Amino acid sequence: MLQTLYQVPEYKEELIYPAVCKMMEGLGIAQDIRPGLKVAIKPNLVMAKSPAYPVTTHPFVIKAVARWLREQGVEDIVLAESSGGLYNSEYMKNVYHVCGLRQLEPEVKLNMDFSAKTVNCPGGFSNHSFHIITPILEADYVINICKLKTHAMTGYSGGIKNLFGTIPGLEKPQMHYRWPDIQDFSRMLLELAQTVNPQLTVIDAIDAMEGNGPTGGSSHPLGLLLGARDFYTQDYFAAGLMGLDPMKIEMIRQAVEKGLAKPDEIELTGDPVPENLTPFQLPDTHKLDFTGAFPKFLQKPVAFLGGKLFKSYPQLNRELCVGCGKCAESCPAHIIKIENKKAKFRRKGCISCFCCQEMCPMKAISVKKAL
Ligand code: SF4
Ligand code: SF4
Structure with a gap:
């Protein structure tokens, strides 16, 4: 290739x-x-x-x-x-x-x-x-x-x-x-x-x-x-x-x-690969993913058993949110509402896809572990 x-x-x-x-x-x-x-x-x-x-x-x-x-x-x-x-x-x-x-x-x-x-x-x-x-x-x-x-x-x-x-x-x-x-x-x-x-x-x-x-x-x-x-x-x-x-x-x-x-x-x-390349910072979702610490065959069961406790959820910074609604528009689970010009997330039903974080123009959404 x-x-x-x-x-x-x-x-x-x-x-x-x-x-x-x-x-x-x-x-x-x-x-x-x-x-x-x-x-x-x-x-x-x-x-x-x-x-x-x-x-x-x-x-x-x-x-x-x-x-x-x-x-x-x-x-x-x-x-x-x-x-x-x-x-x-x-x-x-x-x-x-x-x-x-x-x-x-x-x-x-x-x-x-x-x-x-x-x-x-x-x-x-x-x-x-x-x-x-x-x-x-x-x-x-x-x-x-x-x-x-x-x-x-x-x-x-x-x-x-x-x-x-x-x-x-x-x-x-x-x-x-x-x-x-x-x-x-x-x-x-x-x-x-x-x-x-x-x-x-x-x-x-x-x-x-x-x-x-x-x-x-x-x-x-x-x-x-x-x-x-x-x-x-x-x-x-x-x-x-x-x-x-x-x-x-x-x-x-x-x-x-x-x-x-x-x-x-x-x-x-x-050209040659530059010699001074430095590693990229990972997304918060991946920094918080502890399952990689387990052997591969255990990763799925650990993730499953960790269940809701270790699941990642979006977390809103209300000060940054301008209520534009782009997160709600892109949420496949329809669990975000705009109330009083701020986004409001319901945790139940969240599939942790982070489409909301992806579409937020204000960087108002971060990642939080349930535990
Ligand atoms: S996309 Fe960002 S700024 Fe817009 S409503 Fe959602 S959280 Fe707030
Ligand atoms: S992570 Fe996905 S499912 Fe959960 S609130 Fe954001 S867009 Fe909706």
Whole structure:
């Protein structure tokens, strides 16, 4: 598996574009591309947040990929994403604006088709199909451009996790509700990844996120741009760069087990891995997870027996809460209400998915153990 890595110390177009050109050459992407091709770029636009924060894919990275595509004669390029929250014109216009993506027009079309279609997922474990946003399904070629981050629920967010944004709007929290267990949820993510199956995945790790990702963490710059055709193995590699044990990230562990990720076959090309990398801070949900201290065969029973005592719950900082309701909108269990301009959580029914924490723009939600 060919893994490209380029050192790009900051978000400057004159640094990013040459790195993207070398990446495309290194991976032989020009062989796939022809004029007339319909290309969808799938960024990470989890919420409306300025590119000054390491929450969303930086517009300069998307711009560089689009510029390279246009130089190959590709004119039909669409940016296709369903953020956390609603999937409609008003919501996405605000996301495009705040995330600094208007500068991509008119070369890149910012998707305004909010339909979705059902596609079969042969071998799906409980659901044999996925409902996926139309521009992704209509594209001849999908380029996944994700942001490197820690993640409260999955531990890590890179290429595989980014594809969850191909599920329209508030169907995403419903899928959390349907598969609250991390093993089932990770399995679903891998089946979705196999269904979307992007041809190229670029990881924006020029600035990355540590701590309470994917939205409430802090900056941990790596100064790196990664690219590979095999996004499963690339996630294994990128998690290692963050100082995480990839085999403790359930979706990556399952990808290795299924033979999708092949860590023994990584062939690195481009720049060397920087020597001064420091480990990323974990999300609070993972810092508080004591089950890893037990041998693997005991972890599930311990987690089960620990039950409610050791379960993590969201905790509100009332002073930071502005009562915007984004947490309530994204809660799949419908246990959050807005009362007197503050969020109010009911603990009963909480599945500890932390969609509420992910969507809170004020970082007003932290993690608490019942005990
Ligand atoms: S907790 Fe956050 S998302 Fe929820 S209402 Fe308060 S500020 Fe908004
Ligand atoms: S309260 Fe938060 S963690 Fe609990 S189910 Fe709702 S969104 Fe998930």
